[in-house]
Amino acid sequence: MSLQYLKVFSYIDAVARAGSIRKAAEALFITPSALDRRVLDLEAELGTELFERHARGMRLTAAGELFLDHVRAQRADFERIHGEIEHLKGLRRGTVSIAASQALAYSVLPELLNRLRRANPGINFKVRICDRQAVVTALRTFEADLGVVYNVQPAADLTTLFQIEQRLCAVMAARHPLAAQETVKMRDCLQYPLAMPDTSLGGRALLEGFFARSSLQPNLVLESNSFEMLRNFVRSNDAVSFQIQVGTPVARNQDGVTARVIEERAFPRQPLTVAQLKGRHLPQPALRFLASLREAMGGGASTA
Amino acid sequence: MSLQYLKVFSYIDAVARAGSIRKAAEALFITPSALDRRVLDLEAELGTELFERHARGMRLTAAGELFLDHVRAQRADFERIHGEIEHLKGLRRGTVSIAASQALAYSVLPELLNRLRRANPGINFKVRICDRQAVVTALRTFEADLGVVYNVQPAADLTTLFQIEQRLCAVMAARHPLAAQETVKMRDCLQYPLAMPDTSLGGRALLEGFFARSSLQPNLVLESNSFEMLRNFVRSNDAVSFQIQVGTPVARNQDGVTARVIEERAFPRQPLTVAQLKGRHLPQPALRFLASLREAMGGGASTA
DNA sequence: ATGCCCTGTTCGTTTTTTCGCAACGCTCCG
DNA sequence: CGGAGCGTTGCGAAAAAACGAACAGGGCAT
Numbered sequence: 001m002s003l004q005y006l007k008v009f010s011y012i013d014a015v016a017r018a019g020s021i022r023k024a025a026e027a028l029f030i031t032p033s034a035l036d037r038r039v040l041d042l043e044a045e046l047g048t049e050l051f052e053r054h055a056r057g058m059r060l061t062a063a064g065e066l067f068l069d070h071v072r073a074q075r076a077d078f079e080r081i082h083g084e085i086e087h088l089k090g091l092r093r094g095t096v097s098i099a100a101s102q103a104l105a106y107s108v109l110p111e112l113l114n115r116l117r118r119a120n121p122g123i124n125f126k127v128r129i130c131d132r133q134a135v136v137t138a139l140r141t142f143e144a145d146l147g148v149v150y151n152v153q154p155a156a157d158l159t160t161l162f163q164i165e166q167r168l169c170a171v172m173a174a175r176h177p178l179a180a181q182e183t184v185k186m187r188d189c190l191q192y193p194l195a196m197p198d199t200s201l202g203g204r205a206l207l208e209g210f211f212a213r214s215s216l217q218p219n220l221v222l223e224s225n226s227f228e229m230l231r232n233f234v235r236s237n238d239a240v241s242f243q244i245q246v247g248t249p250v251a252r253n254q255d256g257v258t259a260r261v262i263e264e265r266a267f268p269r270q271p272l273t274v275a276q277l278k279g280r281h282l283p284q285p286a287l288r289f290l291a292s293l294r295e296a297m298g299g300g301a302s303t304a
Numbered sequence: 305m306s307l308q309y310l311k312v313f314s315y316i317d318a319v320a321r322a323g324s325i326r327k328a329a330e331a332l333f334i335t336p337s338a339l340d341r342r343v344l345d346l347e348a349e350l351g352t353e354l355f356e357r358h359a360r361g362m363r364l365t366a367a368g369e370l371f372l373d374h375v376r377a378q379r380a381d382f383e384r385i386h387g388e389i390e391h392l393k394g395l396r397r398g399t400v401s402i403a404a405s406q407a408l409a410y411s412v413l414p415e416l417l418n419r420l421r422r423a424n425p426g427i428n429f430k431v432r433i434c435d436r437q438a439v440v441t442a443l444r445t446f447e448a449d450l451g452v453v454y455n456v457q458p459a460a461d462l463t464t465l466f467q468i469e470q471r472l473c474a475v476m477a478a479r480h481p482l483a484a485q486e487t488v489k490m491r492d493c494l495q496y497p498l499a500m501p502d503t504s505l506g507g508r509a510l511l512e513g514f515f516a517r518s519s520l521q522p523n524l525v526l527e528s529n530s531f532e533m534l535r536n537f538v539r540s541n542d543a544v545s546f547q548i549q550v551g552t553p554v555a556r557n558q559d560g561v562t563a564r565v566i567e568e569r570a571f572p573r574q575p576l577t578v579a580q581l582k583g584r585h586l587p588q589p590a591l592r593f594l595a596s597l598r599e600a601m602g603g604g605a606s607t608a
Numbered sequence: 609a610t611g612c613c614c615t616g617t618t619c620g621t622t623t624t625t626t627c628g629c630a631a632c633g634c635t636c637c638g
Numbered sequence: 639c640g641g642a643g644c645g646t647t648g649c650g651a652a653a654a655a656a657c658g659a660a661c662a663g664g665g666c667a668t
Contacts, residue, residue: 336645
C-alpha cells in the first residue's frame with residue numbers, strides 16, 4: 001500500500017533508482033516532463049538540488065541521499081502503522097520483508113514460513129534471496145525488515161538481533177563414499193573433485209582461509225553462486241560441495257543428496273546473523289517472525 | 305518549514321487539535337468542505353475511519369491516534385533532515401524546541417540560550433514554559449525535542465538523558481531575617497507566612513510530603529502557579545516561598561529577592577530531569593544544545 | 609570536427625484534482 | 639420545539655498535475 005499523498009516522494013525514489021528521469025518516468029507510467037516538474041518543484045521547495053545533473057542522467061547529491069533516506073524510512077514506518085491499523089480492525093494482516101542468504105532458502109525459511117502462514121493466514125511475506133552485500137543494502141533502503149546473513153562484516157548502522165554458530169558441511173551424493181562416515185575431515189574431501197561456492201557467497205571466505213593455511217591442493221571443478229546448482233551437480237558424480245549446516249540435508253537424504261558436518265579445528269566458526277537497521281521500529285508481524293525464527297533455530301546468543 | 309506535499313497530514317493534525325472540522329478549517333484558512341473531503345479521502349485510502357463522528361465534533365479513533373502519531377513523528381524527522389540539509393549548504397541553521405519547567409525560565413535557559421546564540425547565530429529556539437504534564441505532552445506530540453522537568457514521574461515512552469539532583473530553596477526578601485543565615489531549616493521558614501507553588505508545579509509535592517509527616521502547621525497566605533508571581537510577592541513582605549535551586553538567586557541578591565538552601569534530611573531530593581521521546585533521532589542543533597546544557601548544569605549522572 | 613544519441617528541460621494544452629460556496633441532514637441543548 | 643452546532647454533499651471555479659512535442663546541451667563514435 002502506498003498513500004496517494006506520498007506520490008511525489010516515490011517519484012524521487014524512482015528517479016534515484018533508475019538514475020535518469022526518462023527511465024524513471026517509464027517505470028512510473030508517466031511522461032518525463034511531468035516527472036521532471038515534480039522533481040524541480042520539490043527541489044525548489046527544499047531550496048536544494050537533490051540530484052546532480054549529469055549528461056548521462058541524474059545522481060543523488062549529498063542532500064538528496066539524506067532526503068531519500070528520510071523518505072524511505074518514513075514510508076517503511078507508514079507500512080508499520082498501516083499494519084497496526086489493520087491489526088486493530090481485527091484482521092491479523094501485514095507483510096514481513098526478509099532479505100536472506102541462499103542457505104536459508106533451502107529448508108529453514110520455506111518451512112518456517114509455512115508454519116507461520118498456517119498459524120496466521122493474514123500475514124504475507126516478501127523474501128529476497130541475495131548475497132551478503134545485497135542483504136545489507138536491502139536493509140538500508142528499507143526494502144527488508146530483517147536480514148539473515150552468513151559471515152557478514154559488522155556495520156555501524158545495523159543491529160544484530162541474534163546469532164547462531166554454524167558449522168560448515170560437506171555436501172555430496174547420497175551414495176558417495178564419504179556419506180558412510182558420520183563426520184568428515186577436510187582432507188577426506190580433498191580426495192574428490194570440489195564444487196565450490198563463489199566469492200559472492202559467505203562460506204567461500206572460510207574455505208579460502210583454510211586452503212591458504214593448508215598445503216593441500218584442491219581440485220576445483222565447479223564454481224557457482226547458486227547452492228542449488230552445486231547441490232544438483234554433486235548428486236550424480238563424486239564431487240563434494242560445501243555449505244553451512246542450516247542449508248543442507250545433514251543426516252538426511254533428500255533427492256539423492258546428503259551432507260556431513262566437517263570436523264576441523266582450523267575453521268573459525270562464523271555465525272549466521274539476524275540483523276535489522278539500527279533504530280528502526282519493526283512491524284508486529286516482523287517481530288513475530290523473528291520470535292519464530294529464534295525458536296526454530298534453537299536460540300543463539302541474543303545481542304539485542 | 306512544512307512541505308507542500310505533506311499538507312494533508314497537517315490537516316489531520318489540525319482536526320485532531322481543534323476537535324472539529326469547522327474550527328480546524330478556520331485555523332487553516334480553508335473552507336470546512338475542502339477539509340472534510342481531504343479527511344474522507346484519506347480515511348477511504350486507509351480503509352479506516354480516523355475520527356469518531358460525534359455530534360459536537362470529531363474525536364480520534366484508535367487508528368487515528370496511531371496514524372497521527374506517525375504523522376507527527378514523520379514531520380519531526382523531516383525537520384531534522386531539513387536541518388541537516390541546511391547544514392550541508394554551509395548555513396549552520398536549525399531550530400531547537402524545548403519544553404521546560406518554570407524553574408528554567410528564571411536564569412538557566414535565558415543565559416544558556418544567549419551564549420549559544422552568540423556562538424552559532426543560525427540556531428533558533430522555541431521555548432515553551434509549562435507544567436510537568438504539558439512538558440511530557442509536548443514531547444509526545446513532537447512539539448518539543450527536549451524536555452526539562454522537575455519531579456517528573458518516569459514514563460515508558462521517554463528516555464532520560466541526564467539528571468541533576470536539586471535541593472529545595474527558600475525564597476525571601478533580601479532584607480528578610482532568614483537571609484542572614486547561610487542555610488535555613490524548614491521550621492525556621494514556618495515562623496513566617498508561606499507563598500507556595502500550587503499543585504501543578506513540581507516542588508509542591510515535596511512540600512506536601514513534608515507537611516504530611518510533620519506536625520507543623522503552615523500559614524499559607526498565597527498559592528500560585530507562577531514562580532515569578534511568588535518571587536515578586538515575597539519581595540516586599542516577610543513571607544517565604546520555595547523553589548528548586550536552579551531557579552533561584554541563591555547566594556545572590558537580585559531585585560531585592562534572595563534564596564537560601566534548605567537543610568533538611570526529610571526531603572527526598574527529586575532530580576531535575578532532561579528527557580526526550582524514546583527512539584527519536586534528535587536534530588544536530590538539539591544535540592549541541594543538550595551538550596551545552598549538560599555542561600552548564602555541571603554534569604549529572606547520564607542515563608543515555 | 610561532426611553527426612548522433614540520450615540526457616534534462618520548457619511551452620502550450622488537456623485532464624485531473626482540489627477548493628469555495630451554498631445548502632442539506634443530523635444531534636444535542638435550552 | 640427552535641436554534642446552534644456539527645459533518646457532509648452537489649456544483650461551478652480555480653489550481654495542480656500530466657501530456658505531447660520541441661528545444662538545448664553534453665558525451666561518444668564515426
